[in-house]
Amino acid sequence: MDQVKVFAPATVANVACGFDVMGFALEDIGDEIIVTKTDTPGLKITEITGCEGLPTEPEKNVATVAVQALLDSLQDKPSFGFQFKLSKNVTGGSGLGSSASSSAAAVFAVNKLLDEPFSRKELISFAMEGEKAASGHPHADNVAPSLLGGFTLVRGYTPLDVIELDYPEELFATIVHPQIEVKTSDSKKILKRQITLKDAVTQWGNVGGLVAGLAKGDYDLIGRSMKDVIAEPVRSILIPLFKEAKQSATDEGALGCSISGSGPSIFALSKGKSTADKVASAFRIIYESNEIDANVYISGINPIGAEVIK
Numbered sequence: 001m002d003q004v005k006v007f008a009p010a011t012v013a014n015v016a017c018g019f020d021v022m023g024f025a026l027e028d029i030g031d032e033i034i035v036t037k038t039d040t041p042g043l044k045i046t047e048i049t050g051c052e053g054l055p056t057e058p059e060k061n062v063a064t065v066a067v068q069a070l071l072d073s074l075q076d077k078p079s080f081g082f083q084f085k086l087s088k089n090v091t092g093g094s095g096l097g098s099s100a101s102s103s104a105a106a107v108f109a110v111n112k113l114l115d116e117p118f119s120r121k122e123l124i125s126f127a128m129e130g131e132k133a134a135s136g137h138p139h140a141d142n143v144a145p146s147l148l149g150g151f152t153l154v155r156g157y158t159p160l161d162v163i164e165l166d167y168p169e170e171l172f173a174t175i176v177h178p179q180i181e182v183k184t185s186d187s188k189k190i191l192k193r194q195i196t197l198k199d200a201v202t203q204w205g206n207v208g209g210l211v212a213g214l215a216k217g218d219y220d221l222i223g224r225s226m227k228d229v230i231a232e233p234v235r236s237i238l239i240p241l242f243k244e245a246k247q248s249a250t251d252e253g254a255l256g257c258s259i260s261g262s263g264p265s266i267f268a269l270s271k272g273k274s275t276a277d278k279v280a281s282a283f284r285i286i287y288e289s290n291e292i293d294a295n296v297y298i299s300g301i302n303p304i305g306a307e308v309i310k
Contacts, residue, residue, distance in 0.1 A: 008105035011097035016258035017206035025302035031101035050088035062130035063106035069129040095261035100142030103130025108306040149305030168217035172276035176283035179293040226256025248282035
């Protein structure tokens, strides 16, 4: 095989209480990449569509930074190179894992062309290098679900230990993306460097409750656990109409609502698509009535993650 086309899904990270450790994959929304073997060793980006201003230099683009990390780990280096065409369908600074989708797609594609020397889980650490290039922090809460699909939990970073979580099939996400940009690096700067023991205990309890609720299919427990007392109170001030959107989601029957990643996207989880549809309508009304452009998505949980497409 000399060429492969790969899709890697957008993701919702943190999932309210799981700052930097939890995430899930979305359906239909994500980045696509075409990778072709070349006779000349090295990496070359020939085309990027869907987003202006992204670097094409291999040492600066998250996709090729991630691939270079993969290649550096090989004992037997390939005698050929790789050419990349990237189609961006996840907007940078959206809070939907834009850099993660590109990084995950790239390492998954190159791994295929190398006859899969690495497992999907092993690819996570390479994709994290793309995240480091984007935000200065090699977090896995976006790249893990983008590669593996479903819900994931990063149990630890040293060493990296990613757990794939069970979740109920009737779970649906509704996402609203106000058309503003919030850079992950900027949103991390405003977070408190110290938190109270009371808040830490509350957050730990909610993470445990959310994992248990997902595993048991206990929707009430999922909703009770989707409480973030650490990042959301600070980051929400950067997002227009956040309180109104969150209240509207709750009023329409959502289990819970919080910030997707570092924002400005907001997500709500619901039992069943009909409730997710109602939440979507409420989100649209709020932003349209305030004359703020916003994209709204409804998605089941993507169980596959990165995949080869025709």
